[in-house]
Amino acid sequence: MSSEFARGRLSLELERALRAVMTKRAFSKGAMLYERGMAATGVYLVETGGVRIVLPAGVSESQLLDQVGAGAVLGLSETMSGEHYRVSAEAEEPTTVNFIPRKSFMEFMDGNPGFCMELVRLLSENLHGLYHKFRSVSAHPGRPRRRSLDEQLN
Numbered sequence: 805m806s807s808e809f810a811r812g813r814l815s816l817e818l819e820r821a822l823r824a825v826m827t828k829r830a831f832s833k834g835a836m837l838y839e840r841g842m843a844a845t846g847v848y849l850v851e852t853g854g855v856r857i858v859l860p861a862g863v864s865e866s867q868l869l870d871q872v873g874a875g876a877v878l879g880l881s882e883t884m885s886g887e888h889y890r891v892s893a894e895a896e897e898p899t900t901v902n903f904i905p906r907k908s909f910m911e912f913m914d915g916n917p918g919f920c921m922e923l924v925r926l927l928s929e930n931l932h933g934l935y936h937k938f939r940s941v942s943a944h945p946g947r948p949r950r951r952s953l954d955e956q957l958n
Contacts, residue, residue, distance in 0.1 A: 813877065813926075821916065822909075825909065826903065827905075828902055830900050833895055833898060837855060837899075838892065839860075840890060842888060843889075844886065844887060844906060845906055846905040846909060847877065847879050847883045847904045847906075850877075851874060853873070853896075853899025854897050855872050855894065856870075856894045857878075866892070878901075879893075880927065884910075884927075
């Protein structure tokens with residue numbers, strides 16, 4: 805699966821170093837990892853399965869923005885900034901993630917400044933991917949971009 809929202813992956817070195825603060829979480833198909841507007845609680849590293857990145861567009865509609873798989877890093881920008889999640893993340897199949905709570909992540913980064921440039925790289929890749937994704941969407945304004953939740957769940 806490609807990813808515009810979670811293009812970059814952690815290096816093996818950083819992932820190994822983070823293992824001490826990770827907890828494994830399992831999500832069934834359709835379960836929400838996090839929802840738009842929710843305070844950022846941490847970073848999600850997709851281990852197995854797939855996640856749909858959606859932008860809620862109403863009570864029963866949402867816009868599919870991307871689909872990501874193993875290796876994707878979700879919630880990094882919001883976790884680092886302390887902002888609310890900007891999109892929702894939903895398991896599109898049984899999915900396992902490694903979760904790093906925000907407080908643990910920030911303490912880890914404070915104690916390991918050598919990894920900060922890697923995070924800057926990841927954030928830059930994510931921003932670059934978003935730019936191309938939205939540029940593509942704006943270049944094709946007639947293309948349908950919204951699907952009802954019923955259509956998406958079936």
